[in-house]
Amino acid sequence: MILMNINYLEGIFLEDENIVHMCPRCGEKNIIIYEESIECTVCQLEFEKKDIKVLEKSLILGISEKLEFIRSILGENKNG
Ligand SMILES: [Zn+2]
DSSP: OOOOHHHHHHHHHTTTOGGGGSOTTTOOOOEEEOSSEEEETTTOOEEEHHHHHHSOGGGOOOHHHHHHHHHHHTTOOOOO
8 A cells, every 4th residue: 555655654653643734823623734844825834743733832933934033033123
């Protein structure tokens, strides 16, 4: 039997955590699942699976949000 790689990886990764199958922000289940992240079709935010596994939902930031956060720390907040 032939399985696609991504299904195989998800099978391992998601063993007991169906939570990765929904958006941590809005709970939407219509999400795109990548190897290491998921993308919500509603929020249009991408979240890393490793974050979803270890963090409280309220603490999980989307990848783009994390980048903004890092930029603000580095003081590169340019207005315009
Ligand atoms: Zn969402």
